[in-house]
Amino acid sequence: MTDTIVRVAARGDGITADGRHAALAAPGDQLTISGDVIPGPHHQAPPCRHFPRCGGCQLQHLDDSSYSDFITDRIVGALAAHSLETDIRTPLLSPPFSRRRAVLQAEMKGGRIQIGFSENASHVLVDIEECHILTPALFAVIAPLRPLLAKFLRKNRRARLHLTEADQGIDLLIEGIEPEGLAAAEAISDFCARHNVARFAIDSGLGPEVRWEPEPVTISLSGVPVALPTGAFLQATREGEAALIAAVREAIGEATTTADLFAGLGTFTFALPGRVYAGEAARDAIGSLKSAAALARRQIFADHRDLFRRPLTVAELDRFQAIILDPPRAGAREQALLMADSRPPVIAYVSCNPSSFARDSEMLCKGGYTLDWIQPVGQFRWSTHVELAARFSR
CATH class of the missing domain: 3.40.50.150 (Vaccinia Virus protein VP39)
Incomplete structure (x- = not known):
């Protein structure tokens, strides 16, 4: 005996006609009495190894058709x-690999810097080794960021990383670190020069302080270059x-x-x-x-x-x-x-x-x-x- 998943609720759970909920279920899936999900025609294999732990995505198990229906249903219900x-x-x-801005977190764990999104409904950080939503340019800066942050990030503290792909390269704002001294300045400059970072700013609680910006950072909007403030939407x-x-x-x-x-x-x-x-x-x-x-x-x-x-x-x-x-x-x-x-x-x-x-x-x-x-x-x-x-x- 099974029930059919008929739609996906606002938070991503599949729902049957009689109101039963099932995590990671797509429309057309079958839900058994014991709560197991039998994949149906709209249930795709999630492309990323970190799904569903990583909180960056909630619906990788939906194909494009059912994901589109989810978006439409949200609007219909609100109206x-x-x-x-x-x-x-x-x-x-x-499309995948198209997100040009993102906010990630970083922490020292087991002697290694981890960078990624928190798990869904949790503070546990998922250290991402791949990402199917970020642009390749954004993702490329994550690996070299680990050894840099290892120099500055204190134990039991988290840093927030604001990444944006600007006209000149990656705009990076980091909250939660306080690098001081000549060695820190040289490490930041070397990192930025090597990894296409257009601007590197730090916010220690008193607002962004730019440490690297060889030329003014802009974002082109309809062909017009506009100065991009640090952390702007x-x-x-x-x-x-x-x-x-x-x-x-x-x-x-x-x-x-x-x-x-x-x-x-x-x-x-x-x-x-x-x-x-x-x-x-x-x-x-x-x-x-x-x-x-x-x-x-x-x-x-x-x-x-x-x-x-x-x-x-x-x-x-x-x-x-x-x-x-x-x-x-x-x-x-x-x-x-x-x-x-x-x-x-x-x-x-x-x-x-x-x-x-x-x-x-x-x-x-x-x-x-x-x-x-x-x-x-x-x-x-x-x-x-x-x-x-x-x-x-x-």
């Missing part, structure tokens, strides 16, 4: 909680960034005056035609955006503005033909309330949290907007993290 529905397009999945993959930009451009159409809210470094700002207002609370990010826009001679007004405490008013919103909204995971409740009363013909909403997106969408729809479509994007491959871009029209 249903607010009595909403719309056309949901086929998710666009980033960047879309996780180039493919995901391109998919989100394409969806936003489709959503706003031929608008010639656009407000890009929560603009960050300008992921969407520099991809837009006409005049653009870019609002962002992070001072370093908006400073980089403003400088890049000036050098590129673009019609962009960069505004250092906290859109949670001081959202654009209805009168300000009504000046634009289109609004782009790309808030953090918490969504943009305060701004969405005002947008619901505004008159711009179209809104492009980019979200990394279906739940907060659905909440804000309900406010917009009650204000007279229609949710036309949603384009899901799977940047964080094999994870339970879901991103999307949506179009609203009045």
Whole structure:
């Protein structure tokens, strides 16, 4: 006697029609009475030896079809909680080996530096010897980092490693080490010169301190080089960034005056035609955006503005033909309330949290907007993290 797994829940467990849960089960698998999983047609062999221990991935056992269905189901469920529905397009999945930014941990254990992700729901660190999500350039720096960190990392302490693939090479920020002296400086310089590190910074609790940066580090956004602040947010993959930009451009159409809210470094700002207002609370990010826009001679007004405490008013919103909204995971409740009363013909909403997106969408729809479509994007491959871009029209 077996039950069939019919879907995958938000945290990655397979679920049968009668509500039984099973870890590492895919739709179409059979669940026996004793709890064993018999693989079905959508259950693939996980490509990485560290799965399922490593917390970097939760869904490597799903094939692309069932992984796409998981992403879609997450969005459908979030919308249903607010009595909403719309056309949901086929998710666009980033390929393996495409993650250009990541946060890893490092610790000394058994006389050896271990680097990797923590186990799921645990503080135990998995020392990664392979990774199927990081770009080859990011993964290549991990092995040589071990002997470097062995010089500085104290016993019983962990370091956090922020890695980003920038235009000039790897941008590396390390929290939890305090290298001092000439020998430490020489070791860092030698490491960076040998392993394509564009910038090496250390945060000992008082903010990032750059120890190596032979030339200014940039990230190119729609062909415009933008100064990359240490630890700044960047879309996780180039493919995901391109998919989100394409969806936003489709959503706003031929608008010639656009407000890009929560603009960050300008992921969407520099991809837009006409005049653009870019609002962002992070001072370093908006400073980089403003400088890049000036050098590129673009019609962009960069505004250092906290859109949670001081959202654009209805009168300000009504000046634009289109609004782009790309808030953090918490969504943009305060701004969405005002947008619901505004008159711009179209809104492009980019979200990394279906739940907060659905909440804000309900406010917009009650204000007279229609949710036309949603384009899901799977940047964080094999994870339970879901991103999307949506179009609203009045």
